[in-house]
Amino acid sequence: MRFVFTLCLFFQMSYAQLLSTSGSQIIDDNNQEILLRGVGLGGWMLQEGYMMNSVGGANTQYEFKDNLIELIGPEETQIFYDNWLNNFVTESDIQDIASQGYNSVRLAMHYNLFTLPIQNEPVEGVNTWLDKGFEMVDDLLSWCETNQIYLILDLHAAPGGQGYDSGISDYNPALPSLWESDFNKSKTVALWGQLADRYKDEPWIGGYDLINEVNWTLGTYELRNLYIQITNAIRAVDTNHIIFIEGNGFANDFTGLTPPWDNNLVYSFHKYWSYNNENSLDWVLGIRDTYNVPLWCGETGENSNTWYRDAFKLYEDNNIGWASWPFKRIETIVAPYSVSSNQNYESIINYWKGEAAAPSVNNAIAGLSQLTTDILHSNTTFFEDVVDAQLRLPQDSSLLPYSDHQIPGIIYLSDYDFGINGIAYNDNDYVDYSLESGIDYQPWNKGWNYRNDGVDIQSNNDTFNSNGFHIGYVNDGEWMKYTVNISATGYYDLSIRYASPQAGGKLKLFLDDIDVSESISIYNSGGWSNFVNGYYEGVYLEAGTHELKVKIIGDNEFNIGSIEFINSATIPTFGPIGSNVLNDEKSIRLILNQPISDDQAIESNQFIVNIDGVSSIIESVQIDAVNNRVILFEMEDFLNFQQNITIDYVGSIITSSYDSSLLNEFFNYPVNNSLPERGLIPGKIQAEDYNNQSGLSVEDTSDVFGGQNIGSTDTGDYAEYLVLVEETGLYELDIRYAASFQQGIMQLEMINNDSNQSLGWFTIPITGDWQNWYTLSSEIQLTKGAYTLKMTVLQPGFNINWFNFTLTESLGFNNELNNNSQIKIYPNPAENILNIDLESKSIDSLTLFDINGRQIFQNMYSTYPTKILLNIPNIDSGIYILRITSGEQVYHKKVFKK
Structure with missing residues (x-):
């Protein structure tokens, strides 16, 4: 045959x-x-x-079969197995x-x-x-x-x-x-x-x-x-x-x-x-x-x-x-295909577990018969998202629409785009690493329904604007993205389908990651299953294909099933709907609810940016070239995660291109500051407080003041720390280390988008025990700014407890000679020769640094001149810092080389 x-x-x-x-x-x-x-x-x-959902009642196949024979007899048991083998895998x-x-x-x-x-x-x-x-x-x-x-x-x-x-x-x-x-x-x-x-x-x-x-x-x-x-x-x-x-x-x-x-x-x-x-x-x-x-x-x-x-x-x-x-x-939800269970089958399992009485033979046979029918391919539920994650996403992490979302129309929130956490959605719990993390297993989708992602999806019986599922167990900062097709530019009203036994929940909408709504409040609907409509008017959307993001604000939980977008006759009063600090940690984005006129002039004196209640210097302000509802501010100084930032608008000339209305004054408008927490320098960085690492472990330390240290170092292991250098200058770097029997070597680097500065290779001497701690000290130069401090193991065999940075000498690059007008440096920019004139003060030394704080050269003067012609033909074009010492005074000045 x-x-x-x-x-x-x-x-x-x-x-x-x-x-x-x-x-x-x-x-x-x-x-x-x-x-x-x-x-x-x-x-x-x-x-x-576990695949039969019978653990606790029948952990193995032989137990499952023996229990069935006892319950329904050998003939019916054989019928079940014949059907199972015939139906589970077919052509x-x-x-x-x-x-x-x-x-x-x-x-x-x-x-x-x-x-x-x-x-x-x-x-x-x-x-x-x-x-x-x-x-x-x-x-x-x-x-x-x-x-x-x-x-x-x-x-x-x-x-x-x-x-x-x-x-x-x-x-x-x-x-x-x-x-x-x-x-x-x-x-x-x-x-x-x-x-x-x-x-x-x-x-x-x-x-x-x-x-x-x-x-x-x-x-x-x-x-x-x-x-x-x-x-x-x-x-x-x-x-x-x-x-x-x-x-x-x-x-x-x-x-x-x-x-x-x-x-x-x-x-x-x-x-x-x-x-x-x-x-x-x-x-x-x-x-x-x-x-x-x-x-x-x-x-x-x-x-x-x-x-x-x-x-x-x-x-x-x-x-x-x-x-x-x-x-x-x-x-x-973890497999490409899921088989439905049924009440009669579950009664069998519950009986075996000792949680229920024995079902009747007829009911047991009916449950088994239904199960062997439901395992047929045509009766299973297909999880396309699982297949996408296994076959497409490893090579293509881009978003892919899960459904055809049209605006105006209804967006079912469980139908967010295909993709991984951080791209298609953001959720606090989205994966199981329990074998290595030591953290007990928790379901990433707490509703265990509809999708195999971190988004928590539950089923419901709602019949209005519902596909039978909703998002639940929401937490602050979680979001979902949807590829939407918007038929026409204009304003839309929202009908939000939600349920909650409490007030206080909030959500916010974004289009292409730009705010299109203020925070929208969720009220008490009377219960987790009592779905009602909430309304929000006047969301400005531009025609075309876009990414809609729905973001949860705050930790008050609620269930949300859908959002319907309806053409609106309402035009909201021209004003701000959002503001946030950008990832460069120096810029602020202000979003308005109407587009700004194309020929609009924007001046920095029309705005005041307050940092912790104090007006801060705005270096530049402009309308975003990509989105004319956005005003971009670049600040003179770097911003940090600790700051409370607000914006005042005191002008009267910004006009809407939609209805020609003027932007009204506003004061103390809050800026969302979600910058990552950084270790502040000067200061101490605990070694276990890394943002990212590879190959290292953390253990309790017996060092002074206790705490933890990192260890188990192997060549190539690394740890990364987000840091903010608050002042350019010379620092004493102290490294707290222990090494039992082998001398180690590590490298420290300061990395950002503009530079990658090696602070040096540091030899770690043997201390005789993994918890016998010593301190290694070195002098380094750091430039003000936001960085990733990276520690890389070049030769293993040591533990690290902390890194401590102490400012020993400020280079004060922004002090502009301490505003001393008697000191003249010209021409600036210079091509080959720089004139330095201190008038009545003598010059003891001149030291030139590049913008990263690296010394280019140093000249000492024993004759104490008050004027010097400095030749600089052999250095590259760019910005430099000139340090001038005169007696006990030290001055710094930015120098531009053509």
């Missing part, structure tokens, strides 16, 4: 390209590299308890998997569909082969051939079970495991021999994943020895297909499994709930680099879309293929 079927598919199979390895790559017959992007077909041949599933862009599937196999358990064998040591499993693989392979995607066979549940974690491999502690029975081992070897012989000539077989996630205490070479036996059985009949090798410790401990023993072998690791830093894969990349073999992430997933994007980008940037897990699950 198989032979006839193969003949029928001859022309389709002729397009197949057999996979093999070439160095560190997986290639096809044309020597083209193939990066496997696949899904794991878990839950079909093997029902893990329609494979068609859709291929059409989404995946190029492979990994089949999680249970051995008991292919052969009897050893305790059920009629003759001990003799294997009985069952048709069911082989026929299922035959069907699946034919669908893969038709849709031209690879099938990788994965022995997920080996004879006896390969791990203490019984749910993964259906291990029964009352029976001998794979490792406790030679019969189980020989059955495993024989099973792979049967599979290899059956599929040896199949080009759409991507390879053989020998044993999934071993987790057992084994001798160093015990797993290797079994793998070699399996390899020999496969190679006796099949020399073509790739063999995938997983380590112990849930696939990731390759102790004893190197070097490779076959020339067509791939090492497969698994990755869940861990960080996706650039060095996260160093431990396994070393195997590839050392032995020149390919890597494959055979399982990864069960996380949010942002985690998917970051992890899959990490794999692909390192030329590693992957298989996401799983492709289908009951009541989930």
